[in-house]
Ligand SMILES: O=C([O-])CC(=O)C(=O)O
């Protein structure tokens with residue numbers, strides 16, 4: 608079941624999923640995140656990590672290590688770094704571990720570092736910024752595999768995520784089937800429109816009132 612949903616999600620893009628969530632009046636787009644590393648669309652299930660400020664005592668292990676060790680293909684590491692752009696919450700050795708385990712990519716609502724290394728490793732990272740400053744002694748992991756908030760979006764472990772050049776969208780696992788179905792309907796309609804454009808139809812005809820109505824029109828299309 609979930610495998611199928613992931614495969615179907617992989618055939619979509621962030622815009623179609625955002626439109627589907629719009630249709631349901633739900634928020635899922637993590638505003639302010641961009642690909643800073645290897646440019647590739649990723650889909651998968653969230654493995655969550657919550658970071659926070661260090662309290663002066665030394666950490667037993669570096670942040671995100673358990674999440675990386677426990678994850679593999681089909682998983683995306685999603686890190687709540689609380690919008691910090693002045694300290695990196697992810698780095699190159701972690702990227703090496705992620706690639707070794709086949710992890711799809713990383714999403715962090717703050718800064719990361721060792722970006723050149725991650726690019727060489729071809730690991731997609733969606734972040735708010737890049738900065739050389741280490742987390743060591745400054746930032747610690749508070750917990751992992753629990754609900755977190757990323758750019759104002761509530762994310763639970765196992766929620767679905769799609770990230771591409773347009774941005775990052777989270778889909779609650781409880782409604783993933785419905786959202787993906789709606790997004791597929793939207794993609795189908797947009798393909799027809801693109802074909803009409805290729806056939807020489809005027810833009811004002813192709814993107815007329817029926818385009819503006821797409822977001823209220825696809826819910827019933829479950830063929
Ligand atoms: O020290 C850090 O912030 C982590 C780091 O560079 C790495 O994983 O390579």
Ligand SMILES: [Mg+2]
Pocket residue numbers: 698699700721
């Ligand atoms: Mg490093």
